[in-house]
Amino acid sequence: MIKKKLTALGLAGVLALASGIASAGDPLRVGVEGAYPPFSWKEADGSLKGFDIDFAIEVCKRLNRECVLVEQEWDGMIPALLAKKFDTIIASMSITEERKKKIDFTIKYYNTPAKLVSKANPGFEGTADGLKGKRLGVQRATTHQCSAEKLYPGAELVLYGTQEEVWQDLASGRLDAQLSDSLQAYEGFLALDAGKGFDFLGDAIDDVECQGVGAGFAVRKQDSALRDALSQIILDIRADGTYKAMNDAYFAVDIYGG
Amino acid sequence: MAMAEQERTFFEYLVYISENHSPLDFMLVADHIDKFFFGTLLTLEITILSLFIGGVMAVPLAIARAYRTPWFNGPIWGFTYFFRGTPLLVQTYLVYYGLAQFDFVRESFLWGPILSNAWWCALITFSLNTAGYTTEFLRGAIENTPKGEIEAARACGMSQSRMMWRIVLPSAFRRALPAYSNEVIFMLHSSVVLSTITLQDILGVGRWLNGRYYLAYEGFVTAMVFYMVLVFFISTGFRLWEKHWLGHLRPRDIADA
Numbered sequence: 001m002i003k004k005k006l007t008a009l010g011l012a013g014v015l016a017l018a019s020g021i022a023s024a025g026d027p028l029r030v031g032v033e034g035a036y037p038p039f040s041w042k043e044a045d046g047s048l049k050g051f052d053i054d055f056a057i058e059v060c061k062r063l064n065r066e067c068v069l070v071e072q073e074w075d076g077m078i079p080a081l082l083a084k085k086f087d088t089i090i091a092s093m094s095i096t097e098e099r100k101k102k103i104d105f106t107i108k109y110y111n112t113p114a115k116l117v118s119k120a121n122p123g124f125e126g127t128a129d130g131l132k133g134k135r136l137g138v139q140r141a142t143t144h145q146c147s148a149e150k151l152y153p154g155a156e157l158v159l160y161g162t163q164e165e166v167w168q169d170l171a172s173g174r175l176d177a178q179l180s181d182s183l184q185a186y187e188g189f190l191a192l193d194a195g196k197g198f199d200f201l202g203d204a205i206d207d208v209e210c211q212g213v214g215a216g217f218a219v220r221k222q223d224s225a226l227r228d229a230l231s232q233i234i235l236d237i238r239a240d241g242t243y244k245a246m247n248d249a250y251f252a253v254d255i256y257g258g
Numbered sequence: 259m260a261m262a263e264q265e266r267t268f269f270e271y272l273v274y275i276s277e278n279h280s281p282l283d284f285m286l287v288a289d290h291i292d293k294f295f296f297g298t299l300l301t302l303e304i305t306i307l308s309l310f311i312g313g314v315m316a317v318p319l320a321i322a323r324a325y326r327t328p329w330f331n332g333p334i335w336g337f338t339y340f341f342r343g344t345p346l347l348v349q350t351y352l353v354y355y356g357l358a359q360f361d362f363v364r365e366s367f368l369w370g371p372i373l374s375n376a377w378w379c380a381l382i383t384f385s386l387n388t389a390g391y392t393t394e395f396l397r398g399a400i401e402n403t404p405k406g407e408i409e410a411a412r413a414c415g416m417s418q419s420r421m422m423w424r425i426v427l428p429s430a431f432r433r434a435l436p437a438y439s440n441e442v443i444f445m446l447h448s449s450v451v452l453s454t455i456t457l458q459d460i461l462g463v464g465r466w467l468n469g470r471y472y473l474a475y476e477g478f479v480t481a482m483v484f485y486m487v488l489v490f491f492i493s494t495g496f497r498l499w500e501k502h503w504l505g506h507l508r509p510r511d512i513a514d515a
Contacts, residue, residue: 075465075468075469076474078472078474079468079473079474079475082474083474098471098472099472102472137456140465140466140469141468141469141470141472142469145469145470146470149470158456159456159458159462159465159466159469160456161454165355168355168358169358169456172358172359172364172374173364173369173374174358174374174375174376
């Protein structure tokens with residue numbers, strides 16, 4: 001019985017391969033993270049919610065393709081895209097030169113600056129000197145890991161798998177500071193009970209080399225048709241007012257940025 | 259890349275091949291190999307220390323279990339059942355992230371020097387975990403002491419404690435040695451849990467490298483090689499040790515005798 005099923009599955013797989021490139025009817029498989037509120041998080045019942053998730057669903061609707069959301073741990077996101085576990089990444093991924101060596105990006109769909117967060121009035125400055133010897137938390141494989149190593153070489157870098165773990169350890173006092181997206185920092189930590197007594201440390205960091213030019217959807221390099229279609233959809237969503245509706249469901253300010 | 263072939267030094271040529279034509283960017287790994295050696299030090303440090311602490315704890319616990327010591331036997335059984343019955347990853351999370359949730363833990367005198375520190379959290383959890391496993395197989399080895407050895411010890415007039423140190427434990431250690439070599443290797447492999455609580459062990463460095471350059475394999479493959487080399491040394495070491503300690507159990511040629 002099981003064997004039969006497996007054969008059938010195998011056959012379906014072969015057929016799917018034989019039919020070649022994805023047509024309009026095929027589902028669009030979207031890589032998402034699910035541990036980055038309010039952009040994406042997981043409800044207790046296992047369903048995914050958030051700005052990125054809404055965006056993904058809207059994009060599929062406009063492509064007239066069914067959406068398959070594939071959850072992927074952050075540090076395996078790009079390898080999984082290259083291994084064809086999904087067709088595009090919609091997970092607040094910043095468009096950077098380093099990543100462009102491996103994958104391609106659409107135009108940005110939002111752009112918010114990165115900032116340091118620490119206890120309010122921590123007694124040190126958010127500079128290379130001020131952070132010397134301090135424990136600085138970042139999520140692994142992010143633009144913030146890149147910036148932290150570059151801008152604060154004297155800090156003791158502490159790496160985490162998810163941003164939520166960074167917040168936990170900042171709240172419990174294991175970290176002196178952390179570097180992350182300012183909007184996620186506000187919505188996902190500072191505005192919550194857990195973030196009481198904490199504040200931004202200094203202004204937005206200035207590091208285009210690491211931080212890139214906003215967040216876009218990622219696709220494999222050979223999928224330029226999909227990339228262009230997705231870029232056009234982002235423009236459409238921005239132009240026809242859908243963006244504002246999705247934006248306002250989560251944020252008090254327009255996050256499209258300059 | 260537009261460089262003509264003859265203008266390239268051999269080193270630049272290696273870098274070019276490594277970046278563009280190799281499944282693994284080995285030059286990138288070579289650039290950061292020092293970090294992997296530091297990771298190895300941390301992996302070994304935690305593994306060896308926890309095996310030592312856990313091993314020292316296991317001896318009295320195993321004796322108490324083997325002789326069904328009243329009052330102690332039950333709680334010790336509960337302790338080993340808990341640590342052998344739950345994954346090390348969950349135990350480590352519980353100590354590292356779990357305890358940090360409670361205000362009274364964060365305000366206690368243990369927080370500053372010990373529990374706020376990932377290194378200590380790992381050492382405590384790993385030590386208790388390996389103590390759980392070691393206790394149980396050491397108990398088995400003690401219980402399997404041949405009756406004749408005990409009778410002989412009694413006949414010589416040894417006291418209970420002298421018999422324990424001179425006869426029972428040395429022979430139990432010998433019988434437990436093969437099982438212990440497995441425990442050491444398991445502990446080394448389990449130590450990858452360190453990288454999930456921010457420590458830069460071998461796997462932690464591998465994940466750092468993957469994260470920094472958005473790679474899939476380089477960090478993992480390098481870490482695998484490091485673990486394999488360590489396991490080679492451990493298993494060779496134990497083989498020699500077994501030869502030395504269990505030599506008297508080897509079948510012998512008549513001619514030798």
